[in-house]
Amino acid sequence: MSQAMIRGMMDENNEQFVAYFLPTEETLTKRREDEQTGVAYCEDKVYEYKMNREYNWNVKNKASKGYEETYFLVLQPDHGVFYNEIETRVRLSKRRARANSLQTGLLVQHRELTEDEAFAQENRLTQLEPPVVEEEGEMADEEREIFGGEDDEEQSDSQAAQSDVDNNSSADEE
Numbered sequence: 001m002s003q004a005m006i007r008g009m010m011d012e013n014n015e016q017f018v019a020y021f022l023p024t025e026e027t028l029t030k031r032r033e034d035e036q037t038g039v040a041y042c043e044d045k046v047y048e049y050k051m052n053r054e055y056n057w058n059v060k061n062k063a064s065k066g067y068e069e070t071y072f073l074v075l076q077p078d079h080g081v082f083y084n085e086i087e088t089r090v091r092l093s094k095r096r097a098r099a100n101s102l103q104t105g106l107l108v109q110h111r112e113l114t115e116d117e118a119f120a121q122e123n124r125l126t127q128l129e130p131p132v133v134e135e136e137g138e139m140a141d142e143e144r145e146i147f148g149g150e151d152d153e154e155q156s157d158s159q160a161a162q163s164d165v166d167n168n169s170s171a172d173e174e
Helices: 025-037 115-128 141-147 152-173
Strands: 005-010 016-023 047-061 071-076 080-085 088-094 105-108
Touching: 005 105, 016 025, 025 047
Parallel strands: none
Antiparallel strands: 005 016, 016 047, 047 088, 047 105, 071 080
């Protein structure tokens, strides 16, 4: 369901699990109203969700035994194909229902991101973007400093200065 939410949780025995929450009928009505007015959410509304399922998780990353590389591809027409490695894999397995478990609720009130949160999110997005590839034949300023390259204007200036030196040397010899 597109309106569902998942959250990391901890039970009374301090065991971590993933909870799958579904919106209540009242929340579905609020979300439809938001959609009709063309907004993602209203900051003054509280959206209620009820826990539907619980899952245990198993995490595998590059340091895990038996890790296999996995990639995802994104096709953007007129821009190209991009890929990135999925470095962490999380496998969920259904958790046994507790006999005395209560129906857990989740209350969500949306708000704008703080400046720090927006900055952190922008950094995470930047890490996912492909590196900028420079056109062949163009040297970045950093590369010029490292490799001692000059741009065309600098080369013509140094060539003109060298030719002045050569002309003065030959005039002195005569």
